[in-house]
Amino acid sequence: MAESLLITNIGELMTQDPGRGRDTVLRDAAVVLEGERISWLGPAAAAPAADAVTDAGGRCVLPGWVDSHTHLVFAGDRTEEFEARMAGRSYQAGGIAVTVAATRAAADYDLTRLLLARAAEAAAGGTTYLETKTGYGLDVEQEARIARIASTVADQVTFLGAHLVPAGLDADEYTELVCGGMLAAVRPYVQWADVFCERGASTAEQCRRVLAACREAGLGLRVHGNQLGEGPGVALAVEFGAASVDHLNYLSDADVGLLAGSWAGWDADSGSGRRGTVATCLPACDLSTRQPLAPARRLLDARVEIALASNCNPGTSYTSSMNYCVATAVLQMGLSVHEAVRAATYGGALALGVHTGRDADGERAVGSVAVGHRADLHLLNAPSATHLAYRPGMPLTAAVWRAGERGA
Numbered sequence: 243m244a245e246s247l248l249i250t251n252i253g254e255l256m257t258q259d260p261g262r263g264r265d266t267v268l269r270d271a272a273v274v275l276e277g278e279r280i281s282w283l284g285p286a287a288a289a290p291a292a293d294a295v296t297d298a299g300g301r302c303v304l305p306g307w308v309d310s311h312t313h314l315v316f317a318g319d320r321t322e323e324f325e326a327r328m329a330g331r332s333y334q335a336g337g338i339a340v341t342v343a344a345t346r347a348a349a350d351y352d353l354t355r356l357l358l359a360r361a362a363e364a365a366a367g368g369t370t371y372l373e374t375k376t377g378y379g380l381d382v383e384q385e386a387r388i389a390r391i392a393s394t395v396a397d398q399v400t401f402l403g404a405h406l407v408p409a410g411l412d413a414d415e416y417t418e419l420v421c422g423g424m425l426a427a428v429r430p431y432v433q434w435a436d437v438f439c440e441r442g443a444s445t446a447e448q449c450r451r452v453l454a455a456c457r458e459a460g461l462g463l464r465v466h467g468n469q470l471g472e473g474p475g476v477a478l479a480v481e482f483g484a485a486s487v488d489h490l491n492y493l494s495d496a497d498v499g500l501l502a503g504s505w506a507g508w509d510a511d512s513g514s515g516r517r518g519t520v521a522t523c524l525p526a527c528d529l530s531t532r533q534p535l536a537p538a539r540r541l542l543d544a545r546v547e548i549a550l551a552s553n554c555n556p557g558t559s560y561t562s563s564m565n566y567c568v569a570t571a572v573l574q575m576g577l578s579v580h581e582a583v584r585a586a587t588y589g590g591a592l593a594l595g596v597h598t599g600r601d602a603d604g605e606r607a608v609g610s611v612a613v614g615h616r617a618d619l620h621l622l623n624a625p626s627a628t629h630l631a632y633r634p635g636m637p638l639t640a641a642v643w644r645a646g647e648r649g650a
């Protein structure tokens with residue numbers, strides 16, 4: 243039998259498990275980990291014996307963060323572009339080309355080393371489940387290389403060949419390549435496909451072709467949409483039944499209506515029913531690009547399931563700190579602490595299709611604390627999750643367990 247660990251004397255255990263009804267936050271609680279899974283949780287006074295014991299000292303335990311949107315495989319940085327933006331220039335999709343040039347020039351060893359260091363930074367900040375994307379290669383060989391390297395580190399990988407049309411190429415010919423040879427080359431390494439549906443990136447028609455080809459190839463879908471202005475991204479995502487649409491800085495009433503409609507068959511209170519398209523908000527990106535914050539409150543009030551993610555990348559959001567994203571969502575987007583933590587854990591898991599699991603074949607759910615789920619836990623250096631927003635920027639991550647292994 244696997245080694246067991248009892249984490250006891252937990253002041254606040256925020257499970258984010260919709261299966262618990264109203265009882266999602268436990269006080270004076272304990273959790274037992276057995277190998278990679280959670281085998282028990284409940285009142286500390288009733289906890290079973292275990293091989294080892296950790297005393298949480300009255301502090302708070304959360305599910306590990308699920309970061310459902312990052313771009314971590316890249317070389318170089320874009321400090322000058324950031325400085326220009328802080329001096330008043332607006333973000334343009336064309337900046338992606340700077341990172342593509344630096345990434346293409348980097349050796350496999352260096353890209354892997356950079357990716358490992360970024361994943362370690364994320365883990366040290368409480369992230370236990372990580373998605374990352376291709377999109378800084380933009381030719382067949384480079385996209386396949388990035389996908390392969392990403393798949394050695396990230397939990398899930400997304401193909402983003404339709405990030406930018408490289409200079410000098412015809413947009414329609416490039417789209418054909420993305421749907422053909424490039425898709426075939428990345429396919430062994432990826433679970434998802436994404437498109438950047440925006441002025442200066444890809445048109446709705448080009449995105450539609452990529453989404454259709456990737457769906458045909460068996461990939462799940464997501465969309466970067468409505469980041470720089472109102473546009474077709476949300477409608478396209480809902481039309482294709484995408485798992486998420488991300489950014490959402492400029493939403494019309496019709497966009498909110500479409501997203502809400504996609505969740506009409508879902509019961510958020512029990513986490514059951516027919517799921518829709520998750521609205522993924524990226525607060526760190528919104529601040530770094532000085533875009534209006536995504537309307538997370540409005541989306542929640544319309545009963546849309548939302549996720550919070552870091553969007554860590556060198557152009558628009560060079561941070562993987564989910565603590566920072568959660569604090570911003572509370573302080574500036576009008577979310578309660580519980581809603582923000584839910585979006586950064588259960589919401590991210592919904593966006594990646596891992597909110598439920600199949601224990602029998604070892605595919606464990608993440609993003610909530612429940613028996614049978616993967617033992618991904620985040621111990622805060624604070625008595626409650628409220629401190630994430632009350633003490634923003636402070637080093638509140640005390641310990642992390644990923645699949646039962648102690649990290650930070």
Ligand SMILES: N=CN[C@@H](CCC(=O)O)C(=O)O
Nearest residue numbers: 337338438466553555557558
């Ligand atoms: N918006 C598109 N892609 C990234 C930014 C990429 C870049 O500028 O390097 C994003 O999610 O913000």
Ligand SMILES: [Zn+2]
Nearest residue numbers: 311313466553
């Ligand atoms: Zn992105």
